[in-house]
Amino acid sequence: MPEGDEIRVLLADDHPVVREGLSAMLESAPDISVVGMAGSGEEAVALAAAVRPDVVLMDLRMGELDGVTAAARILARSPEVRVVVVTTYESDADILRAVEAGAVGYLLKGSSRAELIGSVRAAARGETVLSPAVASRLFRARAPEPNALSEREREVLRLVSRGLTNADIGRELFIGEATVKTHLLRAFKKLDVSDRTAAVIVALERGLLGT
Known part of the structure; x- marks a missing residue:
């Protein structure tokens, strides 16, 4: 808004x-x-x-x-x-x-x-x-699962968890906004979710985003 x-x-x-x-x-x-x-x-x-x-x-x-x-x-x-x-x-x-x-x-x-x-x-x-x-x-709701995300996908989700938009993430990581979207879509598929919020939650639950 x-x-x-x-x-x-x-x-x-x-x-x-x-x-x-x-x-x-x-x-x-x-x-x-x-x-x-x-x-x-x-x-x-x-x-x-x-x-x-x-x-x-x-x-x-x-x-x-x-x-x-x-x-x-x-x-x-x-x-x-x-x-x-x-x-x-x-x-x-x-x-x-x-x-x-x-x-x-x-x-x-x-x-x-x-x-x-x-x-x-x-x-x-x-x-x-x-x-x-x-x-x-x-985080304890599910047992940790094998790390299915690439390092770049984890980086993108860490920035999503901080509230950054796709454009902000692109500037932070020096990549295009379209590339950010691609990483997110790949992460969604691997985590079996359909949106940014759920991706962050599931990744955190599985211990994939670190501290």
Whole structure:
């Protein structure tokens, strides 16, 4: 989104106290506006269509329609929306499902105001939002697998994890943007994923990107 524009956020959580707490922290930032609060997955899908947020903070566990399914429905209709999962570590499998559904990252419900606001801004800029504490838990979700990525593919994914665009990565590595895309597509195929966020997550889980 253009620099300086207000970031429109939709909160989806079935606990009113959590919604109010997140809203209060976000509204303290001059460039963020909470445009809707949903108490269920169904309500989140409907509100997202009505208020057209830039970022959705989505709880995973919400009654009949869970956060993963709600996220998938929102993104199917509005692929430009950035969905960030809000988790309490209930299930690593659920978080991985959320990434596969198109979520761009994770936040902890106990995140500080600065972490929350910074993550929302990063998501709005198109960056991957990875809470280190959540990531460290996810790295253990699968056993390390043989290193299937080339060194250049690993370099590209490391830069993706820092939020760089393809053009930025090309300048950093002194290669063309088309070459960056080629490396990414090869990495996607090797990791059996279909997007940048999932590629970074899987590569990190398998210990392919180093420290």
